[in-house]
Amino acid sequence: MKRLLLLLIPLVLVFGCSDTSDLEARLAALEAENASLKEVTQTSTPTPTSSTPVAVTQVSRPTATKTTSSKVDAYPYQGTVWDPFSDVINSEDPSTFLGIAYSGKESRQMYDRRQNDWIQDTPHLFIAQYSDKLTIEVQVNSEFEDLDIARKIAFDYAWQVGQLPKVLRKGVKTLWIHDGKHPFGGGNENILIHVEQGKEYASRNLLEEVFIHEAAHTSLNWPEPLLDHGKTPGWLIAQESDEGFISAYAKQHPEREDIAESFLPWFALRYRLDRISKSDQRKILEAIPHRLKYFDAQNFAMYPVTANN
Ligand SMILES: [Zn+2]
Numbered sequence: 001m002k003r004l005l006l007l008l009i010p011l012v013l014v015f016g017c018s019d020t021s022d023l024e025a026r027l028a029a030l031e032a033e034n035a036s037l038k039e040v041t042q043t044s045t046p047t048p049t050s051s052t053p054v055a056v057t058q059v060s061r062p063t064a065t066k067t068t069s070s071k072v073d074a075y076p077y078q079g080t081v082w083d084p085f086s087d088v089i090n091s092e093d094p095s096t097f098l099g100i101a102y103s104g105k106e107s108r109q110m111y112d113r114r115q116n117d118w119i120q121d122t123p124h125l126f127i128a129q130y131s132d133k134l135t136i137e138v139q140v141n142s143e144f145e146d147l148d149i150a151r152k153i154a155f156d157y158a159w160q161v162g163q164l165p166k167v168l169r170k171g172v173k174t175l176w177i178h179d180g181k182h183p184f185g186g187g188n189e190n191i192l193i194h195v196e197q198g199k200e201y202a203s204r205n206l207l208e209e210v211f212i213h214e215a216a217h218t219s220l221n222w223p224e225p226l227l228d229h230g231k232t233p234g235w236l237i238a239q240e241s242d243e244g245f246i247s248a249y250a251k252q253h254p255e256r257e258d259i260a261e262s263f264l265p266w267f268a269l270r271y272r273l274d275r276i277s278k279s280d281q282r283k284i285l286e287a288i289p290h291r292l293k294y295f296d297a298q299n300f301a302m303y304p305v306t307a308n309n
Helices: 002-008 023-043 147-161 195-203 207-220 233-241 248-252 258-271 278-287 289-297
Strands: 097-105 108-112 117-121 124-130 135-140 174-178 185-187 190-194
Touching: 097 147, 108 174, 124 147, 135 147, 147 174, 147 207, 185 207, 190 195, 190 207, 195 207, 207 258, 233 289, 248 258, 258 278, 258 289, 278 289
Parallel strands: 135 174, 174 190
Antiparallel strands: 097 124, 108 117, 124 135, 185 190
16 A cells, blocks of 8 residues: 555656746756656656655746736745745754764665666665754765765765754655755655755755755655645645745645745744845735644744744
């Protein structure tokens, strides 16, 4: 039953991209990519724990904001990982990360976007420990032959994941880290990382926000083992009650991306109010008031994040 369920989970992939001029072309490319990847998923060997990663973020920087009175058209942003939310978590914010311990190399199945498929590798394994007792196995692809380099990569990403509130980390059991420049992904009790892409996200100060987005897929909006908030009556009613969506990307994929897209603005509004403008505060409040209330009502474990740090 589990395998059947996993096979039925649609495969998704979205390109992060750098400018807005070719949004339509990228959307078309995205749809084509999704279609081909879906075929891959449906024919690939099922795994004990996973389906294909839900992917990243959105397709474009938000240039033209669009809010109309029509329910189906209303959204203030193209995608929420970009400006104006890029400073919601920054490198000065605290991390729960305590340290990593090397535990050798062992065979693991990982998803690799360069192959668009599952791979079997013998990655370097590191156990990352966090101050709230959570642990994550960090799997660094064996292509990083130098252990010191692998350790540095594992350390840096494990530290950044430690900045996420507990509610977003509790579903993350592993990190898959590969070389290459392909979108990050969430789901599968995992966050998928491609190092060259990570450098680009970091250069735009978006890395922490991408982690929020992907971890929201993994911990809040995935079929198992945690509660899939996207399927709860409360969330579905909230979606229906709001006038529209927070972003074009959420609207485009209301089942898959709405929670990941909406969580970051909620987080900004409740915990990082001083890092977004009054105008953006208003846009969020007007766009998704019922979704905000849904998140409020969950009493999420937010450590190490407080409204004061
Ligand atoms: Zn996403």
